[in-house]
Amino acid sequence: MHVSVLGREYPRDSQTNITSAIIHKLDRRLHLQPSHPLGILRNLIESHYPTFSAFSDMSPVVTPARNFDDLSFPLDHPGRSVTDSYYINKDYLLRTHTSAHEVETFSKGHREWLLTADVYRRDEIDASHYPAFHQVEGARLFHDNPNGIKEIEEDNARLSAHLASSNIIIEDIPHISASNPVQPSHDPVKAELVARNLKLSLNSLILHLFGGRASANEEEPLKVRWIEAYFPFTSPSYEVEVFFHGKWLEILGCGVVLQSTLDRANVPNSIGWAFGLGLERIAMILYSIPDIRLFWSKDSRFLEQFIPGTISTFKPFSKHPPCYKDVSFWVPSTGLHENDFCDLVRDTAGDSVEDVKLIDSFTHPKTNRTSHCYRVNYRSMDRSLTNDEANAFHERVISRLKEDFGVEIR
Ligand code: FA5
Numbered sequence: 001m002h003v004s005v006l007g008r009e010y011p012r013d014s015q016t017n018i019t020s021a022i023i024h025k026l027d028r029r030l031h032l033q034p035s036h037p038l039g040i041l042r043n044l045i046e047s048h049y050p051t052f053s054a055f056s057d058m059s060p061v062v063t064p065a066r067n068f069d070d071l072s073f074p075l076d077h078p079g080r081s082v083t084d085s086y087y088i089n090k091d092y093l094l095r096t097h098t099s100a101h102e103v104e105t106f107s108k109g110h111r112e113w114l115l116t117a118d119v120y121r122r123d124e125i126d127a128s129h130y131p132a133f134h135q136v137e138g139a140r141l142f143h144d145n146p147n148g149i150k151e152i153e154e155d156n157a158r159l160s161a162h163l164a165s166s167n168i169i170i171e172d173i174p175h176i177s178a179s180n181p182v183q184p185s186h187d188p189v190k191a192e193l194v195a196r197n198l199k200l201s202l203n204s205l206i207l208h209l210f211g212g213r214a215s216a217n218e219e220e221p222l223k224v225r226w227i228e229a230y231f232p233f234t235s236p237s238y239e240v241e242v243f244f245h246g247k248w249l250e251i252l253g254c255g256v257v258l259q260s261t262l263d264r265a266n267v268p269n270s271i272g273w274a275f276g277l278g279l280e281r282i283a284m285i286l287y288s289i290p291d292i293r294l295f296w297s298k299d300s301r302f303l304e305q306f307i308p309g310t311i312s313t314f315k316p317f318s319k320h321p322p323c324y325k326d327v328s329f330w331v332p333s334t335g336l337h338e339n340d341f342c343d344l345v346r347d348t349a350g351d352s353v354e355d356v357k358l359i360d361s362f363t364h365p366k367t368n369r370t371s372h373c374y375r376v377n378y379r380s381m382d383r384s385l386t387n388d389e390a391n392a393f394h395e396r397v398i399s400r401l402k403e404d405f406g407v408e409i410r
């Protein structure tokens, strides 16, 4: 009973929940393709940080120690559970974020770096959620001495001058507050300088990516807003939203690196920041790509639209008709998590499933049993599905529900 992942055999155990649909994504390496929108975007980001080392070739298979413990995730954090993450077995999982490589990268002595990678999370199914997506992690450390502080101050002055002369409106919040505190081991003045450097650096990256593209009118200023956030591995922490075509969209999380992370990496006398941004979120906005499945398409009508170094507007090809199929069943007494159902559908129908919605749920007053009705939309991006094909997918979903979860169909 083994599972084969990227050429290695791992013993299965009770925590194994990785599906073959996911295993087949692991060697696609979309972010390394120079003409793929994700590869183009990675290059644009790397070119904005010319002095940073850039990594993009780390294996997605990590230990819970790397993905969670290194980053001070509490033991009861939901991200650790099998309903949220893909486990190969109890000792290995697919990284759920690029922060999984922070301690490793800092401990190799890198002080200014970017790391781009595919990440995996069990999730719902719709146009903006996919169980595999890509993140870019960025980090910068400063020496905690007068030279290091001078370096931050000079960089802050340079970046503020650049932003002051640009067409950007920034809604800021205090760098530090009671609900977004400085770390006990940090000098508040230094922590504030680092937080300010992080914000200036990211505002300038966002200007580089979105400047002149956020609204139909190029004269209109780019609007960015900073929001207080919480991550187990940074404090203070922030999220950033960009106003794009009339809506605020969250594109990244960031903060001042927790000193315990640097201690684990054996980095002495330093203070710094890190960010993690979602590449698909940004690419969908910049290229007007309407469905997150398109990034994985092998259709030349998608792939041939993009040119290295350039952001262009995606021209959609015709949509095929949807095909809705419902399934109603009694939830087994052991429960059935929505992510388990969605994964089963994805593993059966692959990218021919567009979305899955819970349309009805009730509990029988006498038996106390719960019934769910899900509506699955089978629709391929590349071709028209016949009703027979959709029926075949759906029948397979129903039989796997019975076999794998002991579910009683209504
Ligand atoms: C993180 O993953 C943190 N590791 C980010 C971070 C790094 C914080 C370093 C502090 C320091 P979060 O889960 O919010 O945070 O994800 C970061 C970004 O990834 C989001 O802003 C979003 O752009 C993208 N993202 C998250 N979930 C999805 C998803 N299901 N589909 C597509 N993009 C997603």
Ligand code: MG
Binding pocket: 239, 253
């Ligand atoms: Mg978030």
